[in-house]
Amino acid sequence: DIQMTQSPSSLSASVGDRVTITCRASQSISIFLNWYQQKPGKAPKLLIYAASSLQTGVPSSFSGSGSGTDFTLTISSLQPEDFATYYCQQSYSTSYTFGQGTKLEIK
Amino acid sequence: QVHLVQSGAEVKKPGASVNVSCKASGSSFTGHYVHWVRQAPGQGLEWVGIINPSGGTTDYSQKFQGRVTMTRDTSTSAVYMELSSLRSEDTAVYYCARVGSFTGTTAFDYWGQGTLVTVSS
Numbered sequence: 001d002i003q004m005t006q007s008p009s010s011l012s013a014s015v016g017d018r019v020t021i022t023c024r025a026s027q028s029i030s031i032f033l034n035w036y037q038q039k040p041g042k043a044p045k046l047l048i049y050a051a052s053s054l055q056t057g058v059p060s061s062f063s064g065s066g067s068g069t070d071f072t073l074t075i076s077s078l079q080p081e082d083f084a085t086y087y088c089q090q091s092y093s094t095s096y097t098f099g100q101g102t103k104l105e106i107k
Numbered sequence: 108q109v110h111l112v113q114s115g116a117e118v119k120k121p122g123a124s125v126n127v128s129c130k131a132s133g134s135s136f137t138g139h140y141v142h143w144v145r146q147a148p149g150q151g152l153e154w155v156g157i158i159n160p161s162g163g164t165t166d167y168s169q170k171f172q173g174r175v176t177m178t179r180d181t182s183t184s185a186v187y188m189e190l191s192s193l194r195s196e197d198t199a200v201y202y203c204a205r206v207g208s209f210t211g212t213t214a215f216d217y218w219g220q221g222t223l224v225t226v227s228s
Binding site: 001031032034036038043044045046049050053055087089091094095096097098099100101 | 142144151152153154157166168169202204207209211212213214215216218219220221
């Protein structure tokens with residue numbers, strides 16, 4: 001199975017900060033990489049698909065980049081509602097593996 | 108408006124089976140593959156398997172092969188996930204998720220609310 005590794009595992013930041021989360025695949029997955037946001041007690045929400053395509057309704061403060069094995073999710077200016085846990089997911093192979101998650105907390 | 112509505116929480120004893128349902132509304136039921144993902148308490152997301160509601164074909168994570176069965180009922184626009192031989196490690200929230208209409212890629216654009224399955228003696 002393809003392994004997905006996110007860094008950091010947790011991150012403290014302030015409202016208005018620019019934040020970057022990294023996801024690395026154990027083998028090349030082209031651009032078959034998605035990003036989800038999850039808040040406590042809620043289902044995940046799709047933010048970015050195909051590495052850099054913004055899902056409908058998601059603020060433009062979110063952006064994704066990368067291809068091959070290295071990917072990033074960037075939030076350009078943190079808002080209070082952005083504090084959550086973020087997961088990457090590969091859709092290159094049918095194991096559809098997720099990263100372990102990055103918890104974004106308020107500093 | 109697309110909605111995926113799952114059945115309620117379950118408490119099961121070790122060795123038992125559980126059947127979780129996911130009913131779709133607001134879109135073509137047979138037009139979107141449905142995946143199941145689980146999340147143990149305080150842990151990350153784990154892919155369980157996929158079902159094609161149109162033909163009923165399935166594919167399961169190797170981890171769950173032999174213990175999981177996914178089915179669908181087109182008359183009620185529902186998909187089902189049965190997990191057998193339950194053990195305490197299966198305690199988790201189980202989500203159904205729909206594959207969106209994205210060209211050339213797979214991503215889950217709508218999710219059910221989750222069903223907590225607790226396995227305890």
